Amino acid sequence: xxxxxxxVSMAGALNRALGDALAADPTVLVFGEDVGALGGVFRVxxxxxxxxxxxxVFDTPLAESGIVGTAIGMAMNGLRPVVEMQFDAFAYxxxxxxxxxxxxxxxxxxxRVSLPVVIRVPYGGGIGGVEHxxxxxxAYYTHTPGLRVVTPGTPDDAYRLLRDSIDSPDPVIxxxxxxxxxxxxxxxxxxxxxxxAMVRRxxxxxxxxxxxxxxxxxxxxxxxxxxxxxxxxxxxxxSLSPFDDETVCASVVKTGRAVVVHEASGFGGYGAEVVAxxxxxxxxxxxxxxxxxxxFDIPYPPPKLEAHHLPHVDRILDAIARLQWDDEVVGSYxx
Amino acid sequence: MARTRAPExxxxxxxxxxSLLRKDGTPVDxxxxxxxxxxxLVELHRRMVVGRRFDTQATALTKQGRLAVYPSxxxxxxxxVGSVLALRPTDWLFxxxxxxxxxxxxxxxxxxxxxxxxxxxxLGYDPYEHRVGPQxxxxxxxxxxxxxxxxxxxxxxxxTAALVLLGDGATSEGDTHEALNFAGVWxxxxxxxxxxxxxxxxxxxxxxxxxxxxxxxxxxxxxPSVLVDGNxxxxxxxxxxxxxxxxxxxxIEAITYRIEAHTNADDATRYRTSDEVAAWLDRDPVDRLExxxxxxxxxDHARRAAVAAEAEEFAASVRAKLNxxxxxxxxxxxxxxxxxxxxxxxxxxxxxREELA
Numbered sequence: 159x160x161x162x163x164x165x166v167s168m169a170g171a172l173n174r175a176l177g178d179a180l181a182a183d184p185t186v187l188v189f190g191e192d193v194g195a196l197g198g199v200f201r202v203x204x205x206x207x208x209x210x211x212x213x214x215v216f217d218t219p220l221a222e223s224g225i226v227g228t229a230i231g232m233a234m235n236g237l238r239p240v241v242e243m244q245f246d247a248f249a250y251x252x253x254x255x256x257x258x259x260x261x262x263x264x265x266x267x268x269x270r271v272s273l274p275v276v277i278r279v280p281y282g283g284g285i286g287g288v289e290h291x292x293x294x295x296x297a298y299y300t301h302t303p304g305l306r307v308v309t310p311g312t313p314d315d316a317y318r319l320l321r322d323s324i325d326s327p328d329p330v331i332x333x334x335x336x337x338x339x340x341x342x343x344x345x346x347x348x349x350x351x352x353x354x355a356m357v358r359r360x361x362x363x364x365x366x367x368x369x370x371x372x373x374x375x376x377x378x379x380x381x382x383x384x385x386x387x388x389x390x391x392x393x394x395x396x397s398l399s400p401f402d403d404e405t406v407c408a409s410v411v412k413t414g415r416a417v418v419v420h421e422a423s424g425f426g427g428y429g430a431e432v433v434a435x436x437x438x439x440x441x442x443x444x445x446x447x448x449x450x451x452x453x454f455d456i457p458y459p460p461p462k463l464e465a466h467h468l469p470h471v472d473r474i475l476d477a478i479a480r481l482q483w484d485d486e487v488v489g490s491y492x493x
Numbered sequence: 494m495a496r497t498r499a500p501e502x503x504x505x506x507x508x509x510x511x512s513l514l515r516k517d518g519t520p521v522d523x524x525x526x527x528x529x530x531x532x533x534l535v536e537l538h539r540r541m542v543v544g545r546r547f548d549t550q551a552t553a554l555t556k557q558g559r560l561a562v563y564p565s566x567x568x569x570x571x572x573x574v575g576s577v578l579a580l581r582p583t584d585w586l587f588x589x590x591x592x593x594x595x596x597x598x599x600x601x602x603x604x605x606x607x608x609x610x611x612x613x614x615x616l617g618y619d620p621y622e623h624r625v626g627p628q629x630x631x632x633x634x635x636x637x638x639x640x641x642x643x644x645x646x647x648x649x650x651x652x653t654a655a656l657v658l659l660g661d662g663a664t665s666e667g668d669t670h671e672a673l674n675f676a677g678v679w680x681x682x683x684x685x686x687x688x689x690x691x692x693x694x695x696x697x698x699x700x701x702x703x704x705x706x707x708x709x710x711x712x713x714x715x716x717p718s719v720l721v722d723g724n725x726x727x728x729x730x731x732x733x734x735x736x737x738x739x740x741x742x743x744x745i746e747a748i749t750y751r752i753e754a755h756t757n758a759d760d761a762t763r764y765r766t767s768d769e770v771a772a773w774l775d776r777d778p779v780d781r782l783e784x785x786x787x788x789x790x791x792x793d794h795a796r797r798a799a800v801a802a803e804a805e806e807f808a809a810s811v812r813a814k815l816n817x818x819x820x821x822x823x824x825x826x827x828x829x830x831x832x833x834x835x836x837x838x839x840x841x842x843x844x845x846r847e848e849l850a
Contacts, residue, residue, distance in 0.1 A: 227672070231644070234626070251667075255634060265829040269829040270620060304830050
């Protein structure tokens with residue numbers, strides 16, 4: 159994308175990426191549950207079956223292990239499947255195919271079998287979804303070597319990351335922040351490498367490290383923090399695995415303070431890895447412990463209570479306030 | 494709309510396993526199957542004898558500590574050899590960990606066949622070189638790979654069918670059912686060959702399945718099903734070849750028996766009797782074909798001796814190859830995880846090199 163275009167939603171950007179990929183490469187296939195005539199429950203595949211035909215964009219039986227397992231076989235036979243899991247928690251039946259085969263076949267075969275499969279997973283909460291429709295399942299995938307795990311925070315990045323994912327020779331778990339499907343933005347960005355993080359807002363005082371649905375929340379927090387006198391930098395990770403230590407550490411070394419934000423539960427969560435990496439690499443530049451603002455360590459709440467669970471601007475501002483600005487001893491631990 | 498025949502009739506297996514040869518090697522008179530050509534039968538015999546010798550050699554090497562583990566397929570040679578020789582040149586095989594004999598029959602180097610079990614790497618051969626998918630250790634996951642592979646071939650306009658091997662225990666796994674369903678809906682050219690060898694490690698059929706046969710499971714997915722005598726190599730060859738040429742999916746249950754324990758680490762005396770094993774030894778697939786070929790004048794003493802000598806020679810080559818301990822460089826642990834090795838893995842590889850220096 160080289161020219162600035164009018165505003166498009168993230169779902170629209172994903173739809174355009176799929177259409178452009180299908181048009182560019184005859185080996186690309188799109189399949190899953192309800193992705194054909196319906197265009198997906200979030201309409202991300204809207205119009206693609208009509209445009210490219212039912213041999214390339216098609217509905218499958220309702221079985222996630224079957225979808226991923228057959229995608230593996232198709233990729234072994236030279237195709238590039240892009241499959242949709244309808245919701246985060248509905249991808250769990252495919253877990254064995256993903257972790258035991260999709261992630262490992264390249265290594266098992268000493269590089270002879272390449273599996274360019276993209277698994278699109280609408281994930282996260284904030285849409286009033288009932289149980290099993292709001293999980294943040296990224297840590298299950300990032301803990302699995304052999305997978306790439308990416309998640310866009312903006313429509314522009316949704317387009318770019320999905321095109322890069324489809325072009326990737328490695329399997330990609332493509333996590334779509336469903337609460338941001340309808341947020342609009344321009345498709346105009348400069349190309350940046352697939353596995354690099356991106357500084358979304360520059361600042362001097364503290365680095366907010368976020369991804370997917372929390373990028374917008376982090377940017378909103380940065381605006382509010384400015385009113386309190388903090389100049390906040392926001393890093394959008396984009397690629398959760400592999401992890402871009404360089405961009406993240408450059409920011410933290412500059413600011414000396416960092417907060418990691420994600421919707422998923424904190425314990426054993428992705429943020430713990432980020433905090434560990436930052437602390438290991440930037441310890442002598444830190445003025446305060448790296449803090450996390452995450453969902454509670456509870457099963458995802460029912461819709462009427464989810465606002466308590468999800469990180470929000472005030473909670474992130476509170477974390478920023480605890481970053482030892484006046485050399486007082488703070489931290490999340492209370493003896 | 495008038496129907497001349499209930500459609501489910503074409504999906505159900507026969508009441509009794511189809512066969513071409515009785516257990517004494519005499520031909521079945523009214524079999525619906527076509528007897529393979531003489532040259533095919535002679536080749537089936539040669540490959541079964543060589544395959545069995547390979548299997549006993551691998552078991553012996555395991556006892557000597559050369560292999561970490563070996564799941565024998567002794568007694569199942571008719572399935573291992575009959576199905577693989579039925580493959581056409583463009584077809585693909587998706588085996589399990591118990592199908593070493595099928596792999597060497599397919600032409601995979603014996604050392605590469607045993608790499609997984611020897612412990613040098615998780616797989617020894619190039620799947621594209623032999624049109625053989627990776628040996629599958631988790632049960633039934635390979636069924637879906639076969640369906641996807643076959644469907645892709647169809648989409649690409651290629652005349653390729655996939656043969657996936659699985660055992661009786663694997664038919665209880667969800668992936669088997671998803672694969673049969675996908676294959677039925679897509680009419681994918683896939684042959685599911687269930688080697689029903691009586692036990693899933695120690696668990697007998699009575700605790701695995703309540704259907705009249707495992708082949709009966711096909712009807713629920715619209716997949717034609719076949720029940721065959723899995724110790725009759727002529728019959729296995731015939732039904733697999735017909736299924737591969739059908740252009741659509743087929744579920745085949747082959748009734749056979751695992752003469753050895755599950756692996757060298759298993760104690761089969763805890764769950765089955767020696768009388769039962771003896772009864773199956775009496776239904777030996779190699780003896781059965783030898784009796785038929787001898788009666789037909791296709792297997793004389795010289796031919797028998799030549800095949801036995803070839804089997805011994807093959808076993809000697811397996812011993813020679815496996816007695817060389819091949820351990821890959823630890824660097825390789827990091828090389829194949831991604832297409833391009835990312836920074837963190839390059840760092841870890843460097844750290845390990847330094848540790849080993």
